[in-house]
Structures are given as C-alpha cells and as structure tokens.
Amino acid sequence: MKFGKPLGAIGAVAALAMSLSACAGNPAGGDPGTGGKVIIGIKFDQPGLGLKVGDNYEGFDVEVARYVAKDLGYTEVEFKESPSAQRETLLQSDQVKMIFATYSITDDRKKKVSFAGPYFIAGQDLLVSASNTDITGPETLNGKKLCSVVGSTSAKKIKDTIANQVQLQEYDTYSKCVEALASGSIDAVTTDNVILAGFAAQSQYSGKLKVVGKPFSTERYGVGIKQGDTKLCTAINAALEKMVADGSWKKALDATVGPSGFTPDAATNPPKADAC
Amino acid sequence: MSGISTLLREYDVLGAFWVTIQLTLWGALGALLLGTVVAVCRVSPVGVLQRAGTWFVTLVRNTPLTLIVALCALGVSNTLKISLAPPDSPTFIVDNGFRWGVVALAVYHASFVAEALRSGINTVPTGQAEAARSIGLGFGATLRHVVLPQAFRGAIAPLGNTLIALTKNTTVVATVGVAEAAYLMRNMIEFNPSLLYFIFIVMAAGFVVLTLPVGLLFTWLSNRLAVRR
Amino acid sequence: MSAQASVLFDAPGPRARVRYRIIAVVGAIVLLAMLAYFVVRLADPANNQLTAEKWLPFLTPTAWTAYLLPGLLGTLVAAAISVALSIVFGLLLGIGRLVEQRWIRWACGAFVEFFRSVPVLMMMLFAYYAGLYGLRISGTALPLFGVVVGLTVYNSCVLAELVRSGVNALPAGQRESGLAIGLTPLQTLTTILLPQAITAMLPSMLSQLVVILKDSALGSMISYLELLRSGSYLATAFANLIPTLIVLAVIYILINSALTRVAGAVEQRLRRGPRGVVTRPVTAGFVPEPAAEPDVPPTIMPPRDDRPGRRR
Numbered sequence: 069m070k071f072g073k074p075l076g077a078i079g080a081v082a083a084l085a086m087s088l089s090a091c092a093g094n095p096a097g098g099d100p101g102t103g104g105k106v107i108i109g110i111k112f113d114q115p116g117l118g119l120k121v122g123d124n125y126e127g128f129d130v131e132v133a134r135y136v137a138k139d140l141g142y143t144e145v146e147f148k149e150s151p152s153a154q155r156e157t158l159l160q161s162d163q164v165k166m167i168f169a170t171y172s173i174t175d176d177r178k179k180k181v182s183f184a185g186p187y188f189i190a191g192q193d194l195l196v197s198a199s200n201t202d203i204t205g206p207e208t209l210n211g212k213k214l215c216s217v218v219g220s221t222s223a224k225k226i227k228d229t230i231a232n233q234v235q236l237q238e239y240d241t242y243s244k245c246v247e248a249l250a251s252g253s254i255d256a257v258t259t260d261n262v263i264l265a266g267f268a269a270q271s272q273y274s275g276k277l278k279v280v281g282k283p284f285s286t287e288r289y290g291v292g293i294k295q296g297d298t299k300l301c302t303a304i305n306a307a308l309e310k311m312v313a314d315g316s317w318k319k320a321l322d323a324t325v326g327p328s329g330f331t332p333d334a335a336t337n338p339p340k341a342d343a344c
Numbered sequence: 345m346s347g348i349s350t351l352l353r354e355y356d357v358l359g360a361f362w363v364t365i366q367l368t369l370w371g372a373l374g375a376l377l378l379g380t381v382v383a384v385c386r387v388s389p390v391g392v393l394q395r396a397g398t399w400f401v402t403l404v405r406n407t408p409l410t411l412i413v414a415l416c417a418l419g420v421s422n423t424l425k426i427s428l429a430p431p432d433s434p435t436f437i438v439d440n441g442f443r444w445g446v447v448a449l450a451v452y453h454a455s456f457v458a459e460a461l462r463s464g465i466n467t468v469p470t471g472q473a474e475a476a477r478s479i480g481l482g483f484g485a486t487l488r489h490v491v492l493p494q495a496f497r498g499a500i501a502p503l504g505n506t507l508i509a510l511t512k513n514t515t516v517v518a519t520v521g522v523a524e525a526a527y528l529m530r531n532m533i534e535f536n537p538s539l540l541y542f543i544f545i546v547m548a549a550g551f552v553v554l555t556l557p558v559g560l561l562f563t564w565l566s567n568r569l570a571v572r573r
Numbered sequence: 574m575s576a577q578a579s580v581l582f583d584a585p586g587p588r589a590r591v592r593y594r595i596i597a598v599v600g601a602i603v604l605l606a607m608l609a610y611f612v613v614r615l616a617d618p619a620n621n622q623l624t625a626e627k628w629l630p631f632l633t634p635t636a637w638t639a640y641l642l643p644g645l646l647g648t649l650v651a652a653a654i655s656v657a658l659s660i661v662f663g664l665l666l667g668i669g670r671l672v673e674q675r676w677i678r679w680a681c682g683a684f685v686e687f688f689r690s691v692p693v694l695m696m697m698l699f700a701y702y703a704g705l706y707g708l709r710i711s712g713t714a715l716p717l718f719g720v721v722v723g724l725t726v727y728n729s730c731v732l733a734e735l736v737r738s739g740v741n742a743l744p745a746g747q748r749e750s751g752l753a754i755g756l757t758p759l760q761t762l763t764t765i766l767l768p769q770a771i772t773a774m775l776p777s778m779l780s781q782l783v784v785i786l787k788d789s790a791l792g793s794m795i796s797y798l799e800l801l802r803s804g805s806y807l808a809t810a811f812a813n814l815i816p817t818l819i820v821l822a823v824i825y826i827l828i829n830s831a832l833t834r835v836a837g838a839v840e841q842r843l844r845r846g847p848r849g850v851v852t853r854p855v856t857a858g859f860v861p862e863p864a865a866e867p868d869v870p871p872t873i874m875p876p877r878d879d880r881p882g883r884r885r
C-alpha cells in the first residue's frame with residue numbers, strides 16, 4: 069500500500085478547490101461601456117422576479133437586469149444564482165458584477181457592498197387564498213397559521229410585535245409555503261408583496277391566491293455592486309432612469325407580476341435612485 | 345463573552361435538545377414496533393407478506409430521509425390534509441409538525457430495525473426453531489417464545505447503531521420547520537454569524553453527550569445479553 | 574410460496590395452506606386498500622394532484638435537461654468527491670488508530686468518536702457557514718465545499734472504523750508472520766493486513782456509497798444544486814410539488830437499489846473467491862464494536878466477540 073497516490077489526490081482536489089474560488093482579472097465583467105460578457109446574480113426560485121424556467125430565466129428582476137446590462141453596453145449576460153446568504157461574498161469575490169435579487173438596501177449591508185437604485189419599493193405583506201375575507205392585515209393573524217422561510221424577518225416581526233397569537237410554520241423555500249397555502253393547510257404566507265404577487269401570478273395558481281395589500285414595511289430593492297464602485301453605480305442609475313422614462317419599467321412589471329392583479333404603491337413606485 | 349451569554353439567553357438550547365430527545369424516543373418506539381412487524385412479515389410463511397416486507401425495506405432504505413420527511417409533512421399532511429393534531433388547536437403547527445416528524449423517522453428507521461432483527465433471527469441456531477417445532481409450537485408461538493427473544497438479544501448491537509443514527513437523523517426534520525437542535529443552530533448562525541464556532545461546538549457537543557452514553561449502554565447490553573453458545 | 578423451506582415453520586399441510594391463503598388474501602386486500610386510499614386522496618378534486626398539468630412536465634425534455642439531469646449530476650459529483658476523500662481520510666484515520674504510537678491512536682480515536690456523533694446536517698451547516706465567513710469561499714464552490722466536508726468528515730470516520738474492525742478480524746497469524754520475517758509493524762500493517770482487510774471491507778464500503786448518496790440530499794439545505802434542490806426549482810416553475818417529490822423518490826430508489834445490488838454481487842464474489850481470508854463480513858456501525866478500548870496495547874488482536882456483524 070503506497071500513499072503517494074491518495075496524497076496526490078488530496079493535492080489535486082485542493083488545487084481544484086483553489087482554482088474554483090480564485091479568479092483571474094475580473095471575470096464577472098469589465099467596466100460599463102467596454103462591452104463583453106457580464107455575470108449577474110439573480111434568484112432562481114422566485115416566480116415573477118427571478119425564476120429558472122427550463123434553460124431560460126424570467127421575471128421582473130431579470131428584465132431590469134437585461135435592460136441595464138444592455139444599456140451599459142454588455143453584449144452577453146450570464147445569470148448566476150445568488151442565494152440570500154451569499155450575496156455579499158459573491159460581489160466581494162468578483163463572481164458577479166451586479167445583483168438583482170430582491171436585495172433590500174440596508175445600512176448593515178452597505179458596510180460590505182454598495183447599491184445602485186433602488187429600482188423598486190416593495191413592502192412585506194401577506195398572501196392569502198382568493199376567497200379569504202377575514203385576513204385583512206397582519207393584525208388579524210392571531211390564531212391563524214402563517215408560513216414563511218427559515219430566518220425570515222417578516223414572520224419574526226409579526227410574531228413579536230403585531231400578532232403574538234399567530235402560529236408560525238417555516239420551510240426552506242417559499243414555494244413550499246405557497247403549495248401549503250393553496251392546499252388550505254395554512255392561512256397566509258408572508259414576505260415582500262412583489263414576491264408574493266409573483267407566486268399569485270403563476271398560471272397554476274391563477275385566481276386562487278391574492279395579495280392582501282397592506283404592506284407593513286418598506287423594502288427598497290437596489291442593485292448590489294462591489295463596494296465603492298461609483299462609476300458603475302452612476303451608470304446603472306442612468307440606465308434605470310432611462311428604463312422608467314421609456315416605459316420599459318412599467319411594461320416589465322406588468323408582464324411579470326401583473327397577472328396576479330397586484331399593483332405596486334404608486335406613491336413610491338417607480339422610485340428615484342439614491343445618490344451614488 | 346457578553347455575546348455568548350445574550351445568545352444563550354435568547355435561544356433555548358436545552359429546549360431544542362429536549363425536542364430532539366422526544367423525537368428520538370417516540371421515533372425509536374415507532375421504528376421498533378413497525379420494524380418488528382416488517383421483520384415478522386419477511387420471515388412469515390405467507391408469500392404476500394414476505395414480498396410486502398421486502399418491498400418496504402427496499403423502497404424506504406433507498407430513499408433519502410429528507411425526501412421521506414418532505415413527503416410526510418408536505419405531501420400527506422399538507423396536501424392530503426391528514427393531520428395528527430386537532431386543526432383548531434392553538435399549537436396545531438408545532439404538534440402536527442412534530443408528530444409527522446416522528447412518523448417519518450419511525451418509517452425510515454423501521455427498515456433498519458427490520459434488517460437488524462432479520463440478521464438477529466439468522467443468528468438463532470436452526471436447532472432452536474426445530475426444537476420448538478418438535479414440541480408442537482406453530483409459527484407464531486415459535487417466533488414469540490423461542491426465536492424473537494434470542495433474535496432481539498442478538499440484534500442489540502445493530503439496534504443500538506440504529507438508535508444512534510436515529511438520534512442524529514432527528515436533525516433532518518428541521519427541513520420542515522420542527523424546532524429541534526439543527527433548526528436552532530441554523531437560526532443562531534443566521535443571526536449571529538460571529539459566534540459560528542462557539543455555536544457549532546455547543547451543538548455538536550450536545551449530540552456527543554446524547555449519543556456516547558447510548559453507544560456505551562448498547563455495547564454493555566450486547567455483551568451482557570449475548571446468548572452464550 | 575407453498576412449501577418453502579424454513580426453520581421457522583413446517584411445509585404446510587392442507588389446513589395450514591388454507592390458512593396461509595386466507596392471510597395472504599386479507600393482507601393483500603389491506604395493502605391494496607392503503608394504496609388505493611392514497612391514490613383516491615391524491616386524485617380528490619380538492620387536492621387535485623393527479624391532473625395532467627402537474628405530471629406532463631416530466632414528459633417534456635426540458636424537465637430533464639434543465640432540472641433533473643443537472644441535479645442528478647450535482648448529486649453524483651458531490652458523492653464521488655466525498656467518496657474519494659472519505660477513502661483517503663478513512664484509511665489514514667483507520668491506520669492512525671492501529672499504529673504503535675499511543676498519542677496518534679488517541680488523537681485519531683478522539684477525532685473519530687467526536688465526529689461520528691455529529692449529525693451530517695450540522696456538519697454541513699457548519700462547513701457552509703465556516704466557508705462563507707471564515708474561508709471566504711463563494712459562488713457554486715461554497716455549497717459544494719459544505720456538502721463535501723459534511724459528507725467526508727462523517728464517512729471517513731465510518732470508514733476508519735471499517736478499516737480497524739477489518740484488520741482486527743484477521744487471524745493473528747497474519748500479523749505475527751509479518752513481524753517474524755522482519756517487517757516493521759507499520760510495514761506489516763500496510764503490506765499484509767490492510768490489503769486483506771480492504772478486500773473484506775469492499776461490500777460494506779459499497780453500501781456506504783448508498784448512505785453518501787442519500788445524505789447528499791441534505792445539501793439542498795445549504796443551497797447545493799443536487800437532485801432534491803433542482804427538483805424543488807422544477808416544482809416552483811411548474812407548481813407541482815407533490816408529483817415532483819414522488820418522481821424524485823423513484824429516481825433515488827432506482828439508483829440506490831442498483832448500487833445495493835452491485836454491493837451484493839461483490840460480496841457474493843468475495844465469498845466464493847480464492848482470497849477469502851476473512852470468512853465473516855466486516856462491518857462497522859455507528860458505535861464501535863466491543864473490541865474498542867482505546868488503550869489496549871498491541872493494537873492488532875483477535876476479535877473478542879463472535880457476534881456476527883451487522884448488515885446495513
């Protein structure tokens with residue numbers, strides 16, 4: 069029994085792992101205006117916002133990302149999944165150039181990354197069955213069954229401050245919550261209203277679910293970029309402004325989450341971008 | 345240090361491990377009962393039952409526990425609306441989730457219990473069963489009075505292994521939101537990433553404390569109860 | 574199955590045969606009734622799980638090319654890397670528990686005992702977050718790192734136990750003759766004992782493969798794109814969660830029972846083969862078999878108990 073080979077294998081695997089994590093140059097995309105390929109982080113499992121459908125991606129986030137990328141002169145867009153926990157490190161390690169993934173602008177996150185936008189103002193809300201009449205807002209949830217994902221802030225907020233008699237079910241994805249809601253075993257799902265609207269807009273659920281429409285928080289969706297990249301930030305903001313001005317923003321929203329009957333708060337949407 | 349003490353005040357570590365222990369005990373009881381039935385089916389003289397037992401073991405053993413838990417909680421409980429708690433109870437979600445978790449654990453580990461018992465039955469010398477039959481005992485009586493008592497004793501070590509595996513596998517029901525140790529650990533890390541190493545050591549040590557005595561107990565039992573031949 | 578040879582019961586006479594037949598019919602009816610109940614409940618318009626809309630996606634090529642096959646690839650990649658690493662570390666740890674030096678034995682023993690008690694899911698969660706915050710790994714490498722570390726740590730401990738019990742199960746003469754011709758204890762271990770032990774371990778190692786494959790499904794919890802997770806994307810896109818779970822179960826069962834069959838075939842071959850030094854199957858469970866006091870010195874001893882090993 070010789071150990072040269074197994075040890076060599078460890079070395080090879082270690083080298084492989086290194087090459088996976090290390091990057092040469094900026095593979096996620098060059099500066100705006102220089103063309104070429106750009107890698108953009110989105111969600112893969114949020115209908116209406118960022119959803120993998122076959123080999124394609126669709127949703128509002130995807131549409132905005134495509135518009136911005138085109139406006140910035142990139143000729144090719146590659147989408148990469150950016151799970152919530154990984155968004156900051158994906159940007160810091162240059163694996164993605166921008167993130168359009170229901171990414172709320174918060175002071176905490178600004179310590180690690182910068183944001184362009186916002187491009188949409190959402191709010192935490194409730195999704196209920198279309199025939200439901202007794203849930204009209206978070207304060208009516210006492211004694212009801214509410215579903216959200218593990219580590220969700222909106223469910224925690226309802227339980228702690230608004231309706232402490234609520235029963236909380238947590239799954240790892242929203243799609244499981246929505247399935248449970250559709251089958252009637254829970255009463256409501258909570259997260260940002262536009263995500264909920266995306267589910268309600270799915271053809272399989274059409275007419276069965278509705279968004280309550282009483283948002284109880286403000287979530288400002290920004291475009292995550294590497295910290296301090298003001299040049300990119302300014303360019304994205306210009307692109308977003310153009311998108312709103314030429315009507316593409318409205319068109320994209322109507323095409324993706326529109327079928328649910330959801331209309332965003334017109335007082336805040338479309339939003340004006342923050343200064344970079 | 346203050347971070348650690350607020351962490352322990354905010355999260356009920358002992359409570360989560362108590363849920364883990366309860367899941368383990370009820371799951372083990374269910375698995376032992378169901379597994380014995382399956383093992384008896386597999387050695388019974390009735391072909392249909394033999395085949396049903398074999399099918400059960402093959403199907404369940406080759407499916408990831410995660411999937412069985414999901415099928416129980418999302419499929420049978422949510423979609424088919426078979427609940428194991430009164431639907432209007434104020435603790436419905438907790439109770440129902442816990443009980444379906446127990447069912448999933450029991451079903452999955454029953455296949456291992458059945459295999460352990462079958463190997464235990466194989467250790468009983470032919471002469472024992474022949475002697476039982478020669479004094480006129482039928483299949484049921486042979487099994488109940490002669491073979492199974494020896495088989496259980498011969499199967500103690502693998503049964504102990506299954507119990508330890510079950511203890512650790514209770515973490516899988518965290519995937520459907522049952523608030524046991526792994527679920528708590530995930531929440532703690534998500535909201536306190538700076539204490540990652542401390543959290544892991546505490547939770548891992550909890551499992552070492554739970555499983556090591558079981559291992560020692562079963563090793564001792566299997567030596568003590570081994571049928572001397 | 575009329576006159577089956579078994580020690581537990583005689584060949585049935587006429588009355589027993591009638592009784593068996595009655596039990597068989599009743600049993601079959603009960604089992605079919607349970608199956609029918611589930612099918613009826615699934616088809617129930619209130620649940621509506623058997624509609625074409627929910628099942629037809631599986632007949633389209635995209636369901637396979639865009640979701641299930643990449644997911645299966647993810648499962649197999651994670652399993653393959655973990656198997657390779659587990660074998661390496663398992664051998665090292667197993668040897669570490671058999672060498673002369675007491676401190677190496679103790680260190681390896683403590684490592685194995687500790688990490689065998691930690692649930693794979695917890696290990697994966699820890700590795701994932703440690704990779705994220707500590708090692709700053711990101712992108713697709715991070716969940717893969719989490720899954721591989723979780724699976725490797727646990728399974729190398731299991732393999733280390735397999736190695737140890739395999740070596741301990743060899744006849745004492747093997748080691749003695751190695752020492753007698755002037756080999757050092759380590760040489761004896763690596764050139765004489767391990768090759769035999771590994772041959773005897775092969776079936777158990779193969780069935781451990783099934784365990785690794787099943788446990789890789791836990792990777793879906795840390796966003797590793799394996800079969801379960803890609804299935805959940807599919808279920809989100811087509812809003813057909815329950816049919817997807819059923820299809821996934823079928824895929825897992827097919828792959829794993831094929832693997833189990835291979836393991837069985839290998840075991841049969843080894844039993845019949847000329848190299849059958851070890852006549853009883855070597856297994857290691859989650860608890861050490863009783864020959865496990867860490868400080869019983871000459872590390873290679875005849876097995877103390879003759880309980881038959883357990884089968885998984």
